[in-house]
Amino acid sequence: MGSLGICGNPCRRFAVLLCAEDSEYVRETYGGYFGVFKAMLAEDEDGSEAWDLFRAVSGDLPGDAEAELYDGFVITGSCSDAHGDDLWIQQLVSFVKKVDSMRKKILGVCFGHQILSIAxxxxxxxAKSWDISLRTVQLSPTLTPISSLNLPSSLSIIECHRDEVKELPPKAEVIARSNQTGIEMFRYGNNIMGIQGHPEYTKDILLYLIDRLLQRGFIEKPYAEELKANIEVCEPDREAWRKLCVTFLKGDLKGDLCSEFDN
Known part of the structure; x- marks a missing residue:
């Protein structure tokens, strides 16, 4: 079970909802995907933040009273299908609906992005095919420019997915697209934002995943070698994505991104 961190007053609490089992490589190198996300999002040098882990893939989610104590949630990627009928996925979708009604911030990445759309x-x-790449996405004019972030109109991001969001309800707004995926990023109200790509990934994580996909027979060796060669010579805009995610998740303290999102 997740446990509440201890920090000074005022204290901001955030939770990572882990939707995949940590591989040995990521666990040893980064402290698991929780460590990967915390490295990107945490700003707790002054002890004013607490970050907790819930293993959603094992059915571990905060109860109603516990969820109220958090300011925001991050839903990670997964090897599972967001459109699957696994019990833990159904429970996660129900949890998103619950914390949305509480007006909590929810950031979803890849599988998490898809879960948010379903919720x-x-x-x-x-999708028509796997997207394993360093891809350029075009940000919506409603998102950029944001003077406090100085974001360009396009950003590169690591992608590794074979599912995608096909359709959103009218109240949702698409805020990024690419030549591969029509809904790279969306927001719903002021408290939900999904990103299809992986702003948290480093290139070495993607290279490791390519090897795993090759070993499992999801991709062929020539394609894997081509992917590795292309990825080695490019860099994702990780710092820009970090700023964007942090500003959304903690906007009321860091220069509220949500005011830019308001209709």
Whole structure:
């Protein structure tokens, strides 16, 4: 079970909802995917933040009273299908609906992005093909420019997925697209934001995942070698994505991104 951190007053609490089992490599190198996300999002040098882990993939989620104590949640990627009927996935979708009604911030990445879309009434399904790449996404004019972040109109991000968001309800707004995926990023109200790519990934994590996909027969060796060669010569805009995610998740303290999102 997740446990509440201890910090000074005022204290901001955030939780990572882990939707995949940590591989030995990521666990040893980064302290698991919890460590990967915390490295990107945590700003707790002054002890004013607490970050906790809930293993959603094992059915571990905060109860109603516990969820009220958190300022925001991050839903990670997964090897599972967001449109699957596993019990833990159904429970996660129900949890998102609950904390949305509490107006808590929720950031979803890849699988998490797809879970958020399902929770608000969208549809998810198989893409035409795997997208394993360093891809450029075009940000919506409603998102940029944001003077406090100085974001460009396009950003590069690591992608590794074979499902995608197919449809969103009218109240949702698409805020990034690419030539591969029509809904790279969306927001719903002022408290939900999904990103199809992986702002938290380093290139070595993606290279490791390519090897795993090759070993499991999901991709062929020539394609894997081509991917590795292309990835080695490029860099994702990790710092820009970090600023964007942090500003969304903690906007009321860091220069509220949500005011830019308001209709």
């Amino acid at each position: 608000v009434g969208g549809k998810v399904g198989r």
